[in-house]
Amino acid sequence: MQLKAENINFKYTKDKYVLRDINFHINSGEVVGLVAPSGFGKTTLAKILAGYITPESGEVVLEGCKREKNGYNPVQLIFQHPEKSVNPKWKMKKIINESFTPSKELIEAMGIKEGWMNRWPSELSGGELQRFCVIRALSPNTKFLIADEMTTMLDAITQAQIWNVVLDYAKKNDIGVVVISHEKALVDKICDRVVDLEEFKEEQKEVV
């Protein structure tokens, strides 16, 4: 299976392209880094790959898998700030079971404590909450995972624990993982290959 973005052009405002003729692909089971300086459009490309926003031109193709319009999204996106991606009016028990029931082993490996299940999102730390958001994205129907600065706000131990679980799960389930991070050491350590958006820089020009 392959997730592919071809000749992507996108702009938020009419006078400046954020993405210009961008090509990107990832195969099942691959771990691919997506790097570039701040503001280069990494998050924008992540949202396009996940189908959250539509490019002005170009195409995103998910080869070998059908995307249901109102069904589960096989391309899951995890953001840096977990508090923005959970319903504050739901308790953690409901949040973690939103799309599937994760196994006890997975919950334990992620370091989630039983006592957290009855809490509201506002009663957990950022690292505790992010563990829920990561597990929630590891459904059997997930084919690709886009981790957009997923562990940037967390301490080194929590970061390592979460990545160990994600990479182990991805390997066992043949999931492709896109790693968006400013942490070069992390990208170099876990990625099979790295795509640098800066290499497309020459083509990201102001529209006259």
Ligand SMILES: Nc1ncnc2c1ncn2[C@@H]1O[C@H](COP(=O)(O)OP(=O)(O)OP(=O)(O)O)[C@@H](O)[C@H]1O
């Ligand atoms: N909703 C929006 N409306 C207008 N401009 C936006 C919007 N979202 C992002 N931008 C702009 O688009 C550009 C790319 O933003 P994006 O978040 O994709 O970059 P990034 O490479 O992920 O940055 P960072 O590494 O800082 O997270 C930035 O100049 C940003 O200001």
